[in-house]
Amino acid sequence: MSKADILIIGAGATGLMAAHVLSSAGKKVAVLEARNRCGGRIHTLHNQLFSKNAELGAEFIHGDLPVTLNLLKEADIEYQSAVEQMMRYRDGKFTEDSGFEDWDKVVDKLARLKKDISIQDFLDREFPTGEFDELRASVIGFVSGYDTADPARASSFALRDEWQGEDFEAQHRVKGGYGKMIKHLEDMSRRAGAKIYLNAVVKEVSWQPGNVRVATDDGALYEASQLLAAMPLGVLQANKNERGAVTFSPAIPGYSSALKQMGFGSILKILLEFSAPFWEDGETAKRVGANLKDMGFILSGEIIPTWWTQSPQQSPVLTGWLGGLPAAKQKDTPPEEILQLCLQSIANIFKLSRDELKNKLIAFEVANWTADPFTRGSYAYDTVDAAGARKILSEPVDNTIFFAGEYLYEGPAMGTVEAALTSGLNTAKKIISLA
Ligand SMILES: Cc1cc2nc3c(=O)[nH]c(=O)nc-3n(C[C@H](O)[C@H](O)[C@H](O)COP(=O)(O)OP(=O)(O)OC[C@H]3O[C@@H](n4cnc5c(N)ncnc54)[C@H](O)[C@@H]3O)c2cc1C
Numbered sequence: 001m002s003k004a005d006i007l008i009i010g011a012g013a014t015g016l017m018a019a020h021v022l023s024s025a026g027k028k029v030a031v032l033e034a035r036n037r038c039g040g041r042i043h044t045l046h047n048q049l050f051s052k053n054a055e056l057g058a059e060f061i062h063g064d065l066p067v068t069l070n071l072l073k074e075a076d077i078e079y080q081s082a083v084e085q086m087m088r089y090r091d092g093k094f095t096e097d098s099g100f101e102d103w104d105k106v107v108d109k110l111a112r113l114k115k116d117i118s119i120q121d122f123l124d125r126e127f128p129t130g131e132f133d134e135l136r137a138s139v140i141g142f143v144s145g146y147d148t149a150d151p152a153r154a155s156s157f158a159l160r161d162e163w164q165g166e167d168f169e170a171q172h173r174v175k176g177g178y179g180k181m182i183k184h185l186e187d188m189s190r191r192a193g194a195k196i197y198l199n200a201v202v203k204e205v206s207w208q209p210g211n212v213r214v215a216t217d218d219g220a221l222y223e224a225s226q227l228l229a230a231m232p233l234g235v236l237q238a239n240k241n242e243r244g245a246v247t248f249s250p251a252i253p254g255y256s257s258a259l260k261q262m263g264f265g266s267i268l269k270i271l272l273e274f275s276a277p278f279w280e281d282g283e284t285a286k287r288v289g290a291n292l293k294d295m296g297f298i299l300s301g302e303i304i305p306t307w308w309t310q311s312p313q314q315s316p317v318l319t320g321w322l323g324g325l326p327a328a329k330q331k332d333t334p335p336e337e338i339l340q341l342c343l344q345s346i347a348n349i350f351k352l353s354r355d356e357l358k359n360k361l362i363a364f365e366v367a368n369w370t371a372d373p374f375t376r377g378s379y380a381y382d383t384v385d386a387a388g389a390r391k392i393l394s395e396p397v398d399n400t401i402f403f404a405g406e407y408l409y410e411g412p413a414m415g416t417v418e419a420a421l422t423s424g425l426n427t428a429k430k431i432i433s434l435a
Contacts, residue, residue: 004277006028007032010230017254023189032197033197033199037198051273053176056179062413064301078174079173082172088300091435110122111160117156123139144323148324148378150265230424231237274361280295300348304342390410393407
């Protein structure tokens, strides 16, 4: 290929947003993507296996988030409310979940914390075992389930900010799936002249100020004046012989230790489609002693603890979620075994036998993002050292190499599509302004 102005590694939300902005500004852009599709952690299945669009990765817009909503407006893509009834299943009973009782105590102690420590250390100090077992389990469940983080590394300050900032009342889904937004970015970039190469697994970046040469695993070479590295943190943290890992030659001083200081979680997301939404029917209500017609989320103590429906939209799909260290432990478990764990968890919750459930099942998909070589986890969380590391990683290297991704975003929407889009946008603007 002829020399590009800018090579972008990764066609996720970050890389494509940057490609869109840079190519619109007249830059000659080439995007190298390891998979045979764009989108990365956004992966909408369009009526392939499931009767409706199904999200294997990102699904919600967590709030009225400006960059995401602007982009949807630009692309003329609609979104709809996803505020859902939250239920808790415990000791054989369903109750509406109104958060855990001692939440205020935790928030109050967090507000008085002077020096950042991990949330595990915070709990050990302020809420010791024995007296506070239930409170500790609730906090750790939330940090694992929602932030998909390791409590021994997750920053108390960051969690405090997140818990104060999130607007749980403004949750949306993209009509037709997040994949539509990716398609828009892809189309706009291509229309402005960007080239997108799929199945291009980058292995090595050789660079000097003003010039980069990138080699892929099939021996192809690409050249440009600048590089924007938009692969996930999990890939950047991988050992050099692992699939997907990228070596920089010469190494960038300070980068490797900064990358290790950042946190990247683990996740398993599972989609199950049944012949009908059995949780809505009268028989289920009688059997479990609760009307679950409007059920959104269910939080439980089962092996796969969190489940949700597509409410308020009608759908026979249940989505399962296992985050944090419990998901990391299942990294090498085959999908069939994960399915059995799912069926057992749902059977326990809805008081059905596993065989009864299996007979109702018409499709399933296990998205084991932690085992995926081009993701290697879920999304970033802040460790106690993350702020310093992020500063180092956000600095352009000799105006030649730029890093971008959801893990470099600073603001209230950490780890989200908004974070990725914002990072891609801001980095593209930085490249343009430094030219
Ligand atoms: C299961 C799950 C559910 C989520 N749910 C939500 C949600 O509901 N709402 C929300 O806002 N966010 C959610 N997120 C987070 C959100 O998906 C991500 O923050 C965002 O999509 C990240 O975009 P990105 O471009 O930074 O990274 P990615 O989307 O991971 O893109 C990086 C790209 O780099 C490519 N790549 C990797 N290695 C190489 C290589 N060596 N050579 C070439 N290319 C390479 C990858 O294939 C990938 O396409 C979820 C994430 C997961 C995993």
